[in-house]
Amino acid sequence: VKLLLINANTSVAITDLVAREARASALPGTEILAVTSDFGPRIISSRTENAIAMHASVDLAARHHEGCDAVVIAVSLDTGLSAVRELLSIPVVGMTEAALHTACMLGARFGLISVGARMAPVYRELVESHGLERRLAGIIIIDVEAHEAYQQPERAGGLLLAAMQELAERHDAEAVVLAGAALTGLARKLQPSVAFPVLDGVACAVHQAELLVRLGTTTSHTKCVHGRESVGLSEGLAGLLRGRSE
Amino acid sequence: VKLLLINANTSVAITDLVAREARASALPGTEILAVTSDFGPRIISSRTENAIAMHASVDLAARHHEGCDAVVIAVSLDTGLSAVRELLSIPVVGMTEAALHTACMLGARFGLISVGARMAPVYRELVESHGLERRLAGIIIIDVEAHEAYQQPERAGGLLLAAMQELAERHDAEAVVLAGAALTGLARKLQPSVAFPVLDGVACAVHQAELLVRLGTTTSHTKCVHGRESVGLSEGLAGLLRGRSE
Amino acid sequence: VKLLLINANTSVAITDLVAREARASALPGTEILAVTSDFGPRIISSRTENAIAMHASVDLAARHHEGCDAVVIAVSLDTGLSAVRELLSIPVVGMTEAALHTACMLGARFGLISVGARMAPVYRELVESHGLERRLAGIIIIDVEAHEAYQQPERAGGLLLAAMQELAERHDAEAVVLAGAALTGLARKLQPSVAFPVLDGVACAVHQAELLVRLGTTTSHTKCVHGRESVGLSEGLAGLLRGRSE
Amino acid sequence: VKLLLINANTSVAITDLVAREARASALPGTEILAVTSDFGPRIISSRTENAIAMHASVDLAARHHEGCDAVVIAVSLDTGLSAVRELLSIPVVGMTEAALHTACMLGARFGLISVGARMAPVYRELVESHGLERRLAGIIIIDVEAHEAYQQPERAGGLLLAAMQELAERHDAEAVVLAGAALTGLARKLQPSVAFPVLDGVACAVHQAELLVRLGTTTSHTKCVHGRESVGLSEGLAGLLRGRSE
């Protein structure tokens, strides 16, 4: 199994971080091809940057999916998820999407924790776009910038633990999702400290992508994009829009 | 990995059917322990029978979970799911639950097909109880009784194909879930005939249960049942309610 | 009019408590047949116990409904309500269901108060299963165990009053439902202390059951269960599933 | 028990019709005081007329509630319901409100049938205003004007039966509400022809009002209107707004 791991940010450091977690999570024999966008925001942390990075996400998918069995969108806003899913016939999974659905199979309601001032409403809309708002116990944004989170994991860890307890005790969350590529790997470290499941988006997405490949599923062909003209896009993307040969 | 496959019906034939599919779906090395209730309805196909079988589901889980890594509820109404999840600390997955969440990762909206007159509102309520009604494209009940479906798979197959096409074309379903233990295995046969994913509850649940085990998750301990007195229950169930030692 | 009052717990003390309130509430001439389960949890206060007690509820209904005009489910989780309703053709009312619908006819939004740590999400799901979440102002769980509530009514009373005021003042509740068989009878005592209606599930259910009998209604025959085989159930329940003669 | 039955239409013939049904439904000893508006539409069958009649409803309540134990709003749009409920401290029940909540205690989902072209969206909004849209199976408007319905009950009866069957068979309704003062009394006649409950708004409202009186409930005092100045209203209404002495 070969998975394409798309980082629609332009930060190679984040790609390395998520690729490491992906490889640690994957089944033996799963190969991870991690790619980084060559245009767009350093770290997506606003609606504007997310919109720009949707192009990046689709572009990376078009250029690198050949030979891959599934795609993981390794951005916590699931940037470009439905667009890439429509474009390709192999399975495509978003990291927060995967964590939310996995959380639903572990308890009645989940909490979500992330970083970045003003991101609470954006994550709420993401949960709504997945149709899962009735399973949402609450969202807490901890007071750490994305880049600090993986540079100073100790400080982030303390804030995360407090937020997790609040979600469990005051909001009846039975599972907690850590959303944010910058928080990758922290779930593993913090899990022993709490009595409920803590989920990492990258780990969940890698597992779910492997699962979809092993199930032998494709995405729906009824919605194929083809014969579409475009201007000024990368050759890979333009070609895929023009006609699909897979 | 050892999975406990609970058939809360009292029909061994159905247990055999779902166990066969479970074993065909499982990773090499996964062991399937399939158990059948010794009391309750032959085949659950009404709200009344489902309520009775909830006791059976909890009872089987209490008596047989020792040494298992996860539980699969192999009844299409996910009979007793939240009750078993609360009782145990290992992951517990319902077969329709698993198929619905898997379907959500393959397309925007899913259709559901099942058997049994008057079951449409019951399945609608099941989808609502999972909080997934906004992802539901439609439900079609084909005119076949549960026991006929696996005895005369050809007739069921034709009706299923027609229902799948209707869900895709008229209701914009991008994936279809075949719900009903009696339909187990038909997804595999029918998939080549359609251009969108067709999901089998047992296969999805086995995969999702394996995934949760590999992720290392438990269910939330914050909700533990213990120190509960009861009367007239099986020793296994009464003991587990009284005090948990796992 | 003869009402079957089902206590799906195995605590005769609770049956006595609810039967006393039922008789105090009933019209002159209404006879109350109160029955207690002979298997299952002492006091239902978790999802697991509720699932077990669904069997008990259906079993009691099957064995004792003959000659009754309606059934009251005297468990605050409305344990087995839709299952018993499907099984019988006489009206079946749940105690919390009755209180919620009665509350809706008294004010715009209702609050709900109950006992038992971790029960808030379970009651929220109960309100949702009745489709009444838009009328819900809030849920407060007071810090008293079920058995303490009717053994130490004074302490419970103080906590209940504070919770009621909070629901009215901060959540705009215009009526409050006391949910929990263990709280039976307290509404009557506390009503004089507050300026909004306080509803008791047993009282509401007895009144609503009498009302449905006087209206001459039955439940829908279109959904009848019959000709269903089973194993190891009580004779009364197995016989009713096999064929209905009423 | 004395019930004030408010007809906010100006048609005495309709008042007589609903009063007859109310008396046929009431407990022995219940007195029905039926009043008709002296201003406003002959028969409310549009949003505009309903808005005008809200004033009429409040006015009748203010002028005639003295000495009554509860109020029934005998207009199928529950005209002025929340306004009258806020004004008085005795219970106030709307005829469609009562039928909808009663239907909820008889089956999973209800259908609603009424008369009057273009009224379907108005009834849908009424169901939504009661927060019961998740329990609504469907609405059918039969092709009969309001005044014809009670003048030619045979023709209406045939159309109603067909509509009821459609709601039960195609929309899974387990109970049907006949909404429209003009349909009063037809439920009783048609019930024997169908296998599911058929509910009459006036009958349900009289029963529910008696129930609320016997429960000893009042509406919430926390929302009292008093000390309010007005111009050009009836003495009864202006006086009640100015200061309440009950």
Place this chain on the structure above:
Amino acid sequence: VKLLLINANTSVAITDLVAREARASALPGTEILAVTSDFGPRIISSRTENAIAMHASVDLAARHHEGCDAVVIAVSLDTGLSAVRELLSIPVVGMTEAALHTACMLGARFGLISVGARMAPVYRELVESHGLERRLAGIIIIDVEAHEAYQQPERAGGLLLAAMQELAERHDAEAVVLAGAALTGLARKLQPSVAFPVLDGVACAVHQAELLVRLGTTTSHTKCVHGRESVGLSEGLAGLLRGRSE
């Protein structure tokens, strides 16, 4: 363009206040005809008064719409909005409706601030009746009576600023609507103090009404009320219900 500005209260002082704001907001060449009800509550601040004033609103519309191009309902509960819209074929806009839809075009979620104890649930229901509850960040009722708000604008101003900050910071509101005729004009004064849009209902409604006139739209003719008999209404209203000649 000539706009009919309906004040369904009987307070000329409020009519003057809203008319002043309307004229300050209107395009050059727009004429404002402001009318005050001659019956009903002085200041609508309860459900009961709102119901009475619906008649007033419809009555004023019927009597004064001739020669006007659009109607503005200048009461913050949008009193009689759907009724007047059904009655006339010219556009009809409610002041809070206009502010809410305008707010939706400025940010993801809006907050609403108003006056009058116990009005929070009434405004919540108003937002729900417009189908906009998913865009609602929160409602705050400041502790000022309606008449004080425009008599002591300084005190109201301080409370409004605090409420606005709370809605923006704690509830993620990206725009705030000041609801209440008595708050008219304060948005303009407070806007410079905050970093997000503050909307005035009258200003928004005048602008939206002008817009609908310039777009050349009418309301739907499919829902016309005509040929309706009535008793005791003003000649203008009775005539319009009887037959429409516009």
Place this chain on the structure above:
Amino acid sequence: VKLLLINANTSVAITDLVAREARASALPGTEILAVTSDFGPRIISSRTENAIAMHASVDLAARHHEGCDAVVIAVSLDTGLSAVRELLSIPVVGMTEAALHTACMLGARFGLISVGARMAPVYRELVESHGLERRLAGIIIIDVEAHEAYQQPERAGGLLLAAMQELAERHDAEAVVLAGAALTGLARKLQPSVAFPVLDGVACAVHQAELLVRLGTTTSHTKCVHGRESVGLSEGLAGLLRGRSE
């Protein structure tokens, strides 16, 4: 007033079409600056193309907003709307957004008509993303490709009329929105043929943008993007993300 009209497609013919309608709709004195993307899809008619065009939309906004008073997104999927709104402090309006909110002020529920096979679920999600699904009567996709619609307006016209009648008569729509840049201008032609309002996205958006400018509103500054690093973007966009000077 100067409006920036963004066509995130790369088809100048469509820009010309929408600019013509925009100029025909605008107030005297309003200047329209219409810009076309220099990269991306010819005509957006899939989720994939929409995602790519979000980048284009943001890029055009960044490069051309200087000196403009408001922005109109002239793509019927409101491509990049929330991203551009977050980026700029001047008002930003989407063409379908504007039409939907305008429709809400004209009638209870709206219908939506568009072109392009498989676009129904995409428009449903668009309506949901605006939180307006409760106001949606229905969506009809007519069987015409986008480019045919404005090349063969007669054929499209016939199909549109039939769809409009169906939405009004069978789905109770009281207003209809024509969504799709390719349908621009047809509302004007078809309005005389029907008895309910027909709305054009471009016309509505131009009017709403002018309205927001005249109201003096800005978008919320609390959500500002600034100090954001990026790679490989246009100078205009990169500069705006880096630091805002407006």
